[in-house]
Amino acid sequence: MKVVSGISSQEFGARLARKLGLELLEIEYKTFPDNEQYLRLKEETNEEVIVVQSITSDKDFVTLLLLLDALKGKEVITVIPYFGYARQDKKFKGGEPISSRALIEALDNKTEMVITIDVHDARINSFFDKTKFKNLTAFKVISKKLEKKDNQLVVAPDEGAINYAEILAGELGCEYDYLEKDRKTGTEIELEPKDLDVDQKEVIIVDDLVSTGGTMSEAIKVLKKQGAEEIKVAVTHPVFAQNALQKIYSAGADEVISTDTIETSISNVSATDPVAEEIK
Numbered sequence: 001m002k003v004v005s006g007i008s009s010q011e012f013g014a015r016l017a018r019k020l021g022l023e024l025l026e027i028e029y030k031t032f033p034d035n036e037q038y039l040r041l042k043e044e045t046n047e048e049v050i051v052v053q054s055i056t057s058d059k060d061f062v063t064l065l066l067l068l069d070a071l072k073g074k075e076v077i078t079v080i081p082y083f084g085y086a087r088q089d090k091k092f093k094g095g096e097p098i099s100s101r102a103l104i105e106a107l108d109n110k111t112e113m114v115i116t117i118d119v120h121d122a123r124i125n126s127f128f129d130k131t132k133f134k135n136l137t138a139f140k141v142i143s144k145k146l147e148k149k150d151n152q153l154v155v156a157p158d159e160g161a162i163n164y165a166e167i168l169a170g171e172l173g174c175e176y177d178y179l180e181k182d183r184k185t186g187t188e189i190e191l192e193p194k195d196l197d198v199d200q201k202e203v204i205i206v207d208d209l210v211s212t213g214g215t216m217s218e219a220i221k222v223l224k225k226q227g228a229e230e231i232k233v234a235v236t237h238p239v240f241a242q243n244a245l246q247k248i249y250s251a252g253a254d255e256v257i258s259t260d261t262i263e264t265s266i267s268n269v270s271a272t273d274p275v276a277e278e279i280k
């Protein structure tokens with residue numbers, strides 16, 4: 001078995017290859033003057049190949065399609081640590097595409113298996129017809145970055161992220177909750193932890209990703225107002241568009257923990273372990 005690291009997952013691919021004791025295949029990448037991408041596998045192989053490429057942009061997706069085409073006819077496992085476009089998983093308004101389905105249909109049948117990590121909704125599984133799909137979680141490795149404390153509590157910013165809170169709290173041996181909208185008056189809505197009191201607590205807020213930082217900074221402000229002593233943010237995918245990181249720290253976060261599914265300066269945990277365990 002060999003590993004191919006796409007451009008967006010150079011470190012992830014290299015770490016995964018090292019953990020599995022496998023060789024990385026060298027790829028030549030260049031961009032034509034008209035901006036089209038070119039790539040070439042510098043060596044051919046008849047072995048099974050693990051392709052690793054996060055989809056953080058349209059360009060990353062084209063790179064992935066080109067890699068899979070260059071490997072056509074081989075057995076391929078495709079690891080997509082961050083699967084972008086996954087949030088548009090249904091038609092919210094008439095005339096919209098189901099973007100995650102569009103990407104999956106382009107990948108289906110080009111690889112034996114697709115592995116993702118904390119994908120926005122694992123039910124995108126149903127869009128695959130011929131390809132096996134496995135979604136893994138990074139919250140067990142994220143838990144190793146956190147010191148266990150007696151006054152700890154894990155909170156999801158909404159009910160949709162409760163499964164991440166449950167996994168992390170299970171690892172830390174603490175309680176978990178989510179923020180729900182509490183209608184104070186006809187027009188006034190407040191966010192509040194559903195059941196638990198956060199006063200004097202170290203609160204770890206979890207989500208699959210931070211994009212604009214709107215969801216997370218709102219959650220931080222609410223929890224601060226309710227007396228949380230310390231706030232840590234733990235998300236799998238550090239999308240952090242524009243000034244999202246600044247927004248989160250300005251709202252009162254003390255620490256941000258995130259993984260290398262997207263390779264950024266705040267990717268302080270590697271999510272390669274669950275993938276290596278799945279492939280072994």
Ligand code: R5P
Nearest residue numbers: 208209210211212213214215
């Ligand atoms: C939403 O469903 C996701 O889990 C995140 O909560 C959301 O996408 C974060 O986006 P933003 O940072 O722009 O609020």
